[in-house]
Amino acid sequence: MNYQIISDGACDLVPDFADKLNVRIVPFYVSFDKETYFKEGSEIDHDSFYKKMDLEHAIPSSSLPSVNDYYEIFSEYTQNNVPIICICITTKFSGSYNSATTARQHILEEYPDAKITVIDSTLNTVTQGLYVYEAVRMRDNNISYDDTVKNLERIKSTGRIFFTVGSLEYLVKNGRIGKVATIAGDKLGIKPIIIMSEGEIGLGGVTRNREKTKKAIIEQVQKYFKNNNLKYEDYTFTIGTGYDYEEAAQYRQKFEEAIGQKFSDIKAVIGTTVGCHTGPHPIGIGFIKKYDA
Numbered sequence: 001m002n003y004q005i006i007s008d009g010a011c012d013l014v015p016d017f018a019d020k021l022n023v024r025i026v027p028f029y030v031s032f033d034k035e036t037y038f039k040e041g042s043e044i045d046h047d048s049f050y051k052k053m054d055l056e057h058a059i060p061s062s063s064l065p066s067v068n069d070y071y072e073i074f075s076e077y078t079q080n081n082v083p084i085i086c087i088c089i090t091t092k093f094s095g096s097y098n099s100a101t102t103a104r105q106h107i108l109e110e111y112p113d114a115k116i117t118v119i120d121s122t123l124n125t126v127t128q129g130l131y132v133y134e135a136v137r138m139r140d141n142n143i144s145y146d147d148t149v150k151n152l153e154r155i156k157s158t159g160r161i162f163f164t165v166g167s168l169e170y171l172v173k174n175g176r177i178g179k180v181a182t183i184a185g186d187k188l189g190i191k192p193i194i195i196m197s198e199g200e201i202g203l204g205g206v207t208r209n210r211e212k213t214k215k216a217i218i219e220q221v222q223k224y225f226k227n228n229n230l231k232y233e234d235y236t237f238t239i240g241t242g243y244d245y246e247e248a249a250q251y252r253q254k255f256e257e258a259i260g261q262k263f264s265d266i267k268a269v270i271g272t273t274v275g276c277h278t279g280p281h282p283i284g285i286g287f288i289k290k291y292d293a
Helices: 015-021 046-056 067-078 096-110 125-140 145-158 169-173 178-184 210-227 245-259 272-278
Strands: 004-008 023-026 029-031 061-063 084-088 116-120 160-164 191-197 200-207 235-241 283-289
Touching: 004 067, 004 125, 015 023, 015 125, 023 067, 029 272, 046 272, 061 272, 067 084, 067 096, 084 096, 084 125, 084 145, 096 116, 116 145, 125 145, 125 160, 125 235, 125 283, 145 283, 160 210, 169 272, 191 210, 200 210, 210 245, 210 283, 235 245, 245 283
Parallel strands: 004 023, 004 084, 084 116
Antiparallel strands: 029 061, 160 191, 160 283, 191 200, 235 283
16 A cells, blocks of 8 residues: 555664664654753664663653654655655653644645644554554555554554563653652662553552562563453564663563463664653563454
8 A cells, every 4th residue: 555654753663674664753852961952863872872871870851853853754755645644652741743743734734635644642662663563564464544544543542561660760850650659759779560551651560679570560461461351362562672682582582481472573672762761771561452353
């Protein structure tokens, strides 16, 4: 099908993988002093970003794509009569959707026949990446534009990520801790299980040992599937990590063994946008229902 899939940088697909999927990424910006901002991907390296946090204890902040960032990319395809589906991070975390929507309005003023759909994914990071991946599967399986939009709206509520962080420090300082604030206080040494669904952050439990927390995350995912009578084969999974790729590979193996199923090799890492809030050592399991399951 001839339509272009676009997403903001919060989908956290690795650049070469996004290119392989023919997905255009509109990047966020990141700053360590709230004065100078660097465009993720092209102006700041993923691993260097995390190492600066890890070694220098830097507290970065992020900034959303501008209306013009979206306008420039939208116009490329509109001028060639290519319809667009643009998938954005949950509006509960960012105004990226608003920037894209405003850019769409500007495009329509110039090109009234342009076909652009902007979707609030209600998702974030690698789970948003899985959502984008499902959109790609639909496009490549010749699902029509309108049916792809309908399917995306239908499956987005099924996305979940169960994860933990090395420290709550970044979630606290960046004001993103939400519902887990009540257990934070000054106890930044705890290892929480954080559940992200439909744009909301919830607490799934706490421990003081990372390995126990990682094991508990797998158990909670298994419990979620059992309690809701879900089948693993109906879902697309990925492991989310900052830049500890060895830990992520080992965790993926343990999870696959636990559910008795290997999953697709989707290249996604928790990027700078979300990394500002999670710190350098997040790890978790993300999943979403397949559109054709």
